[in-house]
Amino acid sequence: MQTAVPQSRNLRVGIVGIGNCASSFIQGLSHYRDARDNEPPPGLPRPELGGYRVGDVAISAAFDINAAKVGRDVSEAIFVRPNNTSRFAEVAPIGVKVRRGPTLDGLGRYMRGEIEESSEPAADVTQVLRDSRTDVLVSYLPVGSQKATEFYAERALEARCAFVNCIPVFIA
Numbered sequence: 001m002q003t004a005v006p007q008s009r010n011l012r013v014g015i016v017g018i019g020n021c022a023s024s025f026i027q028g029l030s031h032y033r034d035a036r037d038n039e040p041p042p043g044l045p046r047p048e049l050g051g052y053r054v055g056d057v058a059i060s061a062a063f064d065i066n067a068a069k070v071g072r073d074v075s076e077a078i079f080v081r082p083n084n085t086s087r088f089a090e091v092a093p094i095g096v097k098v099r100r101g102p103t104l105d106g107l108g109r110y111m112r113g114e115i116e117e118s119s120e121p122a123a124d125v126t127q128v129l130r131d132s133r134t135d136v137l138v139s140y141l142p143v144g145s146q147k148a149t150e151f152y153a154e155r156a157l158e159a160r161c162a163f164v165n166c167i168p169v170f171i172a
Helices: 020-031 125-131 146-159
Strands: 011-016 057-064 136-139 162-165
Touching: 011 020, 020 057, 057 125, 125 146, 136 146, 146 162
Parallel strands: 011 057, 011 136, 136 162
Antiparallel strands: none
């Protein structure tokens, strides 16, 4: 028997790494926001999962190191170069600004010449997650970001939110 989630309840999601994958995810939230079970649209096999609908997902926090993204609304930052994901949905302003995260090993040698690191001080990630009432922190860090992945996983634990690692780095 499936437990219903109250209609007013949002699933508050924080994102680490506002790159192409984050752009697709956020555009997908906008595109599929009103999808219904009786008419699943192409590309979305289950408009409801565990009592949550796409429209129940709200972006609550965002972290990146790119000077061109830090300080911008997430809806703008997802289209900043070097991102090159196709625009398939209009994304209204979200009201969440991208915060500066620590670099650690999250900037590979091939991207060093493409990205200017923000001069902003790194945010207190744990406090941002707590203040934003983030339920789940999703990591879209670049492949090979072992130390950065471990850092954000620890901050999620401290903030008592779930952590979803979307890169091939071992985290237990």
